[in-house]
Amino acid sequence: MTSGTADTITMDLNGAYKKINSILSGMADSGFDALCIFEQFITKREELLAFSERECDETRLQRAVNAAHRRTEGYPLQYILGEWEFYGRTFKVGEGVLIPRPDTETLIDEAQRIIDSFDGKRRMVCADLCAGSGCIGITLERNNPGKLRMYAVELSGDVFPYLVDNIGRHGAEIVMIRGDISNGVLLDNFIDDDGEEMGIDLIVSNPPYLSEKEMDELQKEVTFEPSMALYGGADGLQFYRVISRLWGEMLNKCGAIVFEIGETQRADVEKILLECGFCDINIVQYAGMDRVISARKR
Numbered sequence: 364m365t366s367g368t369a370d371t372i373t374m375d376l377n378g379a380y381k382k383i384n385s386i387l388s389g390m391a392d393s394g395f396d397a398l399c400i401f402e403q404f405i406t407k408r409e410e411l412l413a414f415s416e417r418e419c420d421e422t423r424l425q426r427a428v429n430a431a432h433r434r435t436e437g438y439p440l441q442y443i444l445g446e447w448e449f450y451g452r453t454f455k456v457g458e459g460v461l462i463p464r465p466d467t468e469t470l471i472d473e474a475q476r477i478i479d480s481f482d483g484k485r486r487m488v489c490a491d492l493c494a495g496s497g498c499i500g501i502t503l504e505r506n507n508p509g510k511l512r513m514y515a516v517e518l519s520g521d522v523f524p525y526l527v528d529n530i531g532r533h534g535a536e537i538v539m540i541r542g543d544i545s546n547g548v549l550l551d552n553f554i555d556d557d558g559e560e561m562g563i564d565l566i567v568s569n570p571p572y573l574s575e576k577e578m579d580e581l582q583k584e585v586t587f588e589p590s591m592a593l594y595g596g597a598d599g600l601q602f603y604r605v606i607s608r609l610w611g612e613m614l615n616k617c618g619a620i621v622f623e624i625g626e627t628q629r630a631d632v633e634k635i636l637l638e639c640g641f642c643d644i645n646i647v648q649y650a651g652m653d654r655v656i657s658a659r660k661r
Protein backbone atom coordinates (compact mmCIF):
# COMPACT_ATOMS: atom_id res chain seq x y z
CA MET A 364 0.00 0.00 0.00
CA THR A 365 1.24 3.55 -0.79
CA SER A 366 0.30 6.90 0.76
CA GLY A 367 1.65 10.45 1.16
CA THR A 368 1.93 13.80 -0.59
CA ALA A 369 3.58 14.54 -3.95
CA ASP A 370 6.99 14.92 -2.20
CA THR A 371 6.89 11.93 0.13
CA ILE A 372 5.58 8.60 -1.02
CA THR A 373 5.59 5.98 1.68
CA MET A 374 5.02 2.31 1.15
CA ASP A 375 4.43 -0.51 3.57
CA LEU A 376 6.48 -3.73 3.51
CA ASN A 377 3.82 -5.60 1.59
CA GLY A 378 3.65 -2.86 -1.05
CA ALA A 379 7.47 -2.86 -1.32
CA TYR A 380 7.54 -6.61 -1.85
CA LYS A 381 4.84 -6.38 -4.51
CA LYS A 382 6.75 -3.61 -6.28
CA ILE A 383 9.93 -5.69 -6.48
CA ASN A 384 7.92 -8.70 -7.61
CA SER A 385 6.20 -6.70 -10.34
CA ILE A 386 9.56 -5.45 -11.70
CA LEU A 387 10.77 -9.04 -11.98
CA SER A 388 7.49 -10.51 -13.28
CA GLY A 389 7.95 -12.64 -16.38
CA MET A 390 11.45 -13.75 -15.42
CA ALA A 391 12.10 -17.37 -14.47
CA ASP A 392 12.19 -17.78 -10.65
CA SER A 393 10.91 -14.22 -10.21
CA GLY A 394 9.26 -15.01 -6.84
CA PHE A 395 12.48 -16.47 -5.41
CA ASP A 396 14.58 -13.59 -6.77
CA ALA A 397 12.12 -11.00 -5.42
CA LEU A 398 12.24 -12.48 -1.94
CA CYS A 399 16.06 -12.67 -1.99
CA ILE A 400 16.32 -9.02 -3.08
CA PHE A 401 13.71 -7.98 -0.50
CA GLU A 402 15.67 -9.70 2.27
CA GLN A 403 19.01 -8.35 1.06
CA PHE A 404 17.96 -4.69 0.95
CA ILE A 405 14.86 -4.29 3.12
CA THR A 406 14.28 -6.81 5.86
CA LYS A 407 13.81 -10.49 6.72
CA ARG A 408 10.85 -12.38 5.30
CA GLU A 409 9.57 -13.06 8.84
CA GLU A 410 9.05 -9.32 9.31
CA LEU A 411 7.26 -9.09 5.96
CA LEU A 412 4.89 -11.87 7.05
CA ALA A 413 4.30 -10.64 10.58
CA PHE A 414 4.29 -6.85 10.05
CA SER A 415 3.35 -6.37 6.39
CA GLU A 416 1.83 -2.92 7.07
CA ARG A 417 4.97 -1.57 8.73
CA GLU A 418 6.45 1.35 6.80
CA CYS A 419 9.33 0.54 4.43
CA ASP A 420 12.46 2.68 4.62
CA GLU A 421 12.61 4.76 1.42
CA THR A 422 16.37 4.45 0.81
CA ARG A 423 16.28 0.69 1.26
CA LEU A 424 13.33 0.42 -1.09
CA GLN A 425 15.15 2.46 -3.72
CA ARG A 426 18.20 0.17 -3.47
CA ALA A 427 15.99 -2.90 -3.81
CA VAL A 428 14.22 -1.42 -6.83
CA ASN A 429 17.56 -0.61 -8.48
CA ALA A 430 18.77 -4.17 -7.85
CA ALA A 431 15.56 -5.61 -9.30
CA HIS A 432 16.00 -3.54 -12.46
CA ARG A 433 19.61 -4.72 -12.71
CA ARG A 434 18.34 -8.28 -12.40
CA THR A 435 15.95 -7.81 -15.34
CA GLU A 436 19.04 -6.97 -17.44
CA GLY A 437 20.38 -10.45 -16.66
CA TYR A 438 22.79 -9.36 -13.92
CA PRO A 439 23.32 -12.46 -11.74
CA LEU A 440 21.34 -12.68 -8.51
CA GLN A 441 24.48 -14.08 -6.84
CA TYR A 442 26.41 -10.85 -7.52
CA ILE A 443 23.49 -8.79 -6.17
CA LEU A 444 23.47 -10.84 -2.96
CA GLY A 445 27.28 -10.96 -2.71
CA GLU A 446 27.32 -14.60 -1.63
CA TRP A 447 26.10 -18.01 -2.73
CA GLU A 448 25.79 -21.47 -1.29
CA PHE A 449 27.92 -24.39 -2.37
CA TYR A 450 27.85 -27.83 -0.76
CA GLY A 451 26.23 -26.48 2.40
CA ARG A 452 28.57 -23.51 2.92
CA THR A 453 28.20 -19.88 1.89
CA PHE A 454 30.89 -18.31 -0.28
CA LYS A 455 31.51 -14.64 -0.90
CA VAL A 456 31.20 -13.82 -4.62
CA GLY A 457 31.22 -10.68 -6.71
CA GLU A 458 32.16 -9.34 -10.11
CA GLY A 459 35.27 -11.05 -11.43
CA VAL A 460 34.57 -14.32 -9.60
CA LEU A 461 32.96 -17.40 -11.11
CA ILE A 462 29.72 -18.19 -9.28
CA PRO A 463 29.95 -21.69 -7.73
CA ARG A 464 27.66 -24.09 -9.63
CA PRO A 465 25.73 -27.13 -8.39
CA ASP A 466 27.45 -29.14 -11.18
CA THR A 467 30.75 -28.66 -9.35
CA GLU A 468 29.34 -30.43 -6.29
CA THR A 469 29.68 -33.61 -8.37
CA LEU A 470 33.45 -32.98 -8.44
CA ILE A 471 33.44 -32.81 -4.63
CA ASP A 472 31.75 -36.22 -4.38
CA GLU A 473 34.22 -37.81 -6.80
CA ALA A 474 37.23 -36.25 -5.02
CA GLN A 475 35.85 -37.47 -1.67
CA ARG A 476 35.61 -41.01 -3.05
CA ILE A 477 39.33 -40.82 -3.88
CA ILE A 478 40.24 -39.24 -0.53
CA ASP A 479 38.40 -42.06 1.26
CA SER A 480 40.50 -44.62 -0.63
CA PHE A 481 43.80 -43.02 0.45
CA ASP A 482 45.82 -45.07 2.97
CA GLY A 483 45.68 -42.31 5.61
CA LYS A 484 49.23 -42.87 6.96
CA ARG A 485 50.08 -39.22 6.33
CA ARG A 486 48.27 -36.06 5.26
CA MET A 487 47.22 -36.23 1.63
CA VAL A 488 48.72 -33.44 -0.49
CA CYS A 489 46.01 -31.80 -2.61
CA ALA A 490 46.07 -28.97 -5.12
CA ASP A 491 42.99 -27.01 -6.19
CA LEU A 492 44.08 -25.48 -9.50
CA CYS A 493 42.15 -22.46 -10.84
CA ALA A 494 40.62 -22.09 -7.39
CA GLY A 495 38.38 -19.02 -7.94
CA SER A 496 36.16 -18.48 -4.87
CA GLY A 497 37.91 -21.48 -3.30
CA CYS A 498 34.68 -23.46 -3.14
CA ILE A 499 36.35 -26.76 -4.11
CA GLY A 500 39.48 -26.63 -1.95
CA ILE A 501 37.69 -25.16 1.07
CA THR A 502 34.87 -27.72 0.93
CA LEU A 503 37.28 -30.65 0.71
CA GLU A 504 39.60 -29.32 3.43
CA ARG A 505 36.75 -28.55 5.83
CA ASN A 506 35.05 -31.89 5.19
CA ASN A 507 38.29 -33.74 5.95
CA PRO A 508 39.78 -31.79 8.88
CA GLY A 509 43.43 -32.57 9.52
CA LYS A 510 43.58 -35.11 6.68
CA LEU A 511 44.62 -32.88 3.78
CA ARG A 512 47.48 -30.55 3.08
CA MET A 513 45.58 -28.29 0.68
CA TYR A 514 46.97 -25.75 -1.80
CA ALA A 515 44.88 -23.35 -3.87
CA VAL A 516 46.27 -21.73 -7.03
CA GLU A 517 44.60 -18.74 -8.68
CA LEU A 518 45.92 -16.17 -11.14
CA SER A 519 43.36 -13.35 -11.16
CA GLY A 520 44.03 -10.30 -8.99
CA ASP A 521 40.26 -9.61 -8.92
CA VAL A 522 39.52 -13.09 -7.61
CA PHE A 523 42.35 -13.52 -5.11
CA PRO A 524 40.81 -11.29 -2.36
CA TYR A 525 37.63 -13.40 -2.50
CA LEU A 526 39.70 -16.56 -2.15
CA VAL A 527 41.49 -15.10 0.88
CA ASP A 528 38.19 -13.97 2.39
CA ASN A 529 36.44 -17.33 1.88
CA ILE A 530 39.35 -19.27 3.35
CA GLY A 531 39.23 -17.00 6.43
CA ARG A 532 35.43 -17.12 6.64
CA HIS A 533 35.47 -20.92 6.83
CA GLY A 534 38.62 -21.23 8.93
CA ALA A 535 40.19 -23.49 6.30
CA GLU A 536 43.86 -24.42 6.46
CA ILE A 537 44.99 -23.79 2.88
CA VAL A 538 48.22 -22.53 1.32
CA MET A 539 47.30 -19.90 -1.28
CA ILE A 540 49.45 -19.42 -4.36
CA ARG A 541 48.86 -16.54 -6.74
CA GLY A 542 50.13 -17.44 -10.20
CA ASP A 543 49.59 -18.92 -13.64
CA ILE A 544 49.14 -22.70 -13.52
CA SER A 545 51.07 -23.01 -16.79
CA ASN A 546 54.17 -21.63 -15.08
CA GLY A 547 56.25 -24.55 -13.83
CA VAL A 548 57.91 -22.34 -11.20
CA LEU A 549 54.74 -22.64 -9.09
CA LEU A 550 55.62 -26.26 -8.44
CA ASP A 551 58.51 -25.05 -6.25
CA ASN A 552 55.88 -24.13 -3.62
CA PHE A 553 55.27 -27.80 -2.93
CA ILE A 554 57.80 -28.39 -0.19
CA ASP A 555 57.42 -30.29 3.06
CA ASP A 556 58.21 -29.07 6.59
CA ASP A 557 61.91 -29.89 6.05
CA GLY A 558 62.02 -27.84 2.85
CA GLU A 559 62.14 -30.96 0.66
CA GLU A 560 60.28 -31.14 -2.66
CA MET A 561 56.96 -32.89 -2.19
CA GLY A 562 54.74 -34.84 -4.60
CA ILE A 563 51.01 -34.25 -4.95
CA ASP A 564 48.43 -36.96 -4.20
CA LEU A 565 45.31 -35.33 -5.59
CA ILE A 566 44.73 -32.57 -8.12
CA VAL A 567 41.23 -31.11 -8.30
CA SER A 568 40.32 -28.54 -10.90
CA ASN A 569 37.38 -26.82 -12.51
CA PRO A 570 39.40 -24.92 -15.11
CA PRO A 571 38.09 -22.53 -17.76
CA TYR A 572 36.81 -24.91 -20.46
CA LEU A 573 34.67 -23.07 -23.01
CA SER A 574 35.81 -23.01 -26.64
CA GLU A 575 35.94 -19.92 -28.82
CA LYS A 576 32.63 -20.92 -30.40
CA GLU A 577 30.93 -21.41 -27.02
CA MET A 578 32.21 -18.01 -25.85
CA ASP A 579 30.37 -16.45 -28.82
CA GLU A 580 27.12 -18.15 -27.79
CA LEU A 581 27.03 -17.40 -24.03
CA GLN A 582 23.66 -16.94 -22.30
CA LYS A 583 23.15 -13.30 -21.35
CA GLU A 584 23.53 -13.98 -17.62
CA VAL A 585 26.92 -15.71 -18.08
CA THR A 586 28.33 -12.71 -19.99
CA PHE A 587 28.54 -10.90 -16.62
CA GLU A 588 31.04 -13.50 -15.39
CA PRO A 589 34.75 -13.04 -16.22
CA SER A 590 35.92 -14.49 -19.54
CA MET A 591 39.14 -15.44 -17.77
CA ALA A 592 37.13 -17.97 -15.76
CA LEU A 593 35.41 -19.37 -18.83
CA TYR A 594 37.69 -19.38 -21.86
CA GLY A 595 39.75 -22.52 -22.27
CA GLY A 596 41.50 -21.70 -25.55
CA ALA A 597 40.25 -22.15 -29.13
CA ASP A 598 39.07 -25.75 -28.54
CA GLY A 599 38.39 -25.32 -24.79
CA LEU A 600 41.00 -27.95 -23.85
CA GLN A 601 44.09 -25.85 -23.14
CA PHE A 602 43.91 -26.16 -19.33
CA TYR A 603 43.38 -29.95 -19.41
CA ARG A 604 46.55 -30.29 -21.50
CA VAL A 605 48.67 -28.07 -19.25
CA ILE A 606 47.44 -29.57 -15.99
CA SER A 607 47.70 -33.20 -17.15
CA ARG A 608 51.19 -32.73 -18.60
CA LEU A 609 52.86 -30.26 -16.26
CA TRP A 610 51.10 -30.97 -12.96
CA GLY A 611 50.65 -34.65 -13.75
CA GLU A 612 54.44 -34.94 -13.48
CA MET A 613 54.18 -33.86 -9.82
CA LEU A 614 51.68 -36.57 -8.90
CA ASN A 615 52.87 -39.34 -6.62
CA LYS A 616 52.47 -42.93 -7.80
CA CYS A 617 48.72 -43.75 -7.83
CA GLY A 618 48.00 -40.05 -7.34
CA ALA A 619 44.76 -38.88 -8.90
CA ILE A 620 43.29 -36.03 -10.85
CA VAL A 621 39.66 -34.91 -10.85
CA PHE A 622 38.46 -32.43 -13.46
CA GLU A 623 35.15 -30.79 -14.15
CA ILE A 624 34.50 -31.00 -17.92
CA GLY A 625 32.05 -29.59 -20.44
CA GLU A 626 29.36 -32.03 -21.53
CA THR A 627 30.96 -32.69 -24.95
CA GLN A 628 34.59 -32.94 -23.76
CA ARG A 629 34.70 -36.46 -22.31
CA ALA A 630 36.47 -38.17 -25.25
CA ASP A 631 39.00 -35.36 -25.74
CA VAL A 632 39.96 -35.10 -22.07
CA GLU A 633 40.10 -38.89 -21.75
CA LYS A 634 42.57 -38.93 -24.68
CA ILE A 635 44.73 -36.23 -23.08
CA LEU A 636 44.82 -38.15 -19.79
CA LEU A 637 45.73 -41.46 -21.46
CA GLU A 638 48.50 -39.75 -23.45
CA CYS A 639 49.89 -38.36 -20.19
CA GLY A 640 50.09 -41.80 -18.57
CA PHE A 641 46.84 -41.87 -16.58
CA CYS A 642 44.60 -44.92 -16.12
CA ASP A 643 41.42 -45.95 -14.21
CA ILE A 644 39.36 -43.29 -15.90
CA ASN A 645 35.96 -42.65 -14.34
CA ILE A 646 33.18 -40.39 -15.60
CA VAL A 647 30.48 -38.93 -13.38
CA GLN A 648 27.35 -37.30 -14.72
CA TYR A 649 25.35 -34.37 -13.43
CA ALA A 650 21.76 -33.92 -14.62
CA GLY A 651 22.27 -36.64 -17.24
CA MET A 652 25.40 -35.05 -18.72
CA ASP A 653 29.09 -35.93 -18.44
CA ARG A 654 30.46 -33.42 -15.95
CA VAL A 655 33.42 -34.88 -14.05
CA ILE A 656 36.33 -37.09 -15.08
CA SER A 657 38.84 -38.68 -12.73
CA ALA A 658 41.97 -40.74 -13.41
CA ARG A 659 44.92 -42.24 -11.59
CA LYS A 660 48.61 -41.92 -12.36
CA ARG A 661 50.09 -45.28 -13.28
Ligand SMILES: C[S@@+](CC[C@H](N)C(=O)[O-])C[C@H]1O[C@@H](n2cnc3c(N)ncnc32)[C@H](O)[C@@H]1O
Binds near residue numbers: 492494522542543
Ligand atom coordinates in the same frame (compact mmCIF):
# COMPACT_ATOMS: atom_id res chain seq x y z
C1 LIG B 1 35.95 -22.03 -14.07
S1 LIG B 1 36.64 -20.97 -12.84
C2 LIG B 1 36.56 -22.07 -11.45
C3 LIG B 1 36.53 -21.40 -10.13
C4 LIG B 1 36.24 -22.34 -8.95
N1 LIG B 1 37.23 -23.38 -8.87
C5 LIG B 1 34.87 -22.95 -9.09
O1 LIG B 1 34.78 -24.16 -9.37
O2 LIG B 1 33.86 -22.24 -8.92
C6 LIG B 1 38.33 -20.96 -13.32
C7 LIG B 1 39.25 -20.07 -12.49
O3 LIG B 1 40.57 -20.17 -13.06
C8 LIG B 1 41.22 -18.91 -12.96
N2 LIG B 1 42.31 -18.91 -13.96
C9 LIG B 1 42.22 -18.63 -15.29
N3 LIG B 1 43.41 -18.78 -15.88
C10 LIG B 1 44.28 -19.19 -14.91
C11 LIG B 1 45.66 -19.52 -14.90
N4 LIG B 1 46.39 -19.47 -16.04
N5 LIG B 1 46.24 -19.89 -13.74
C12 LIG B 1 45.53 -19.93 -12.59
N6 LIG B 1 44.19 -19.62 -12.53
C13 LIG B 1 43.57 -19.27 -13.68
C14 LIG B 1 40.11 -17.93 -13.20
O4 LIG B 1 40.45 -16.64 -12.72
C15 LIG B 1 38.94 -18.59 -12.46
O5 LIG B 1 38.89 -18.13 -11.14
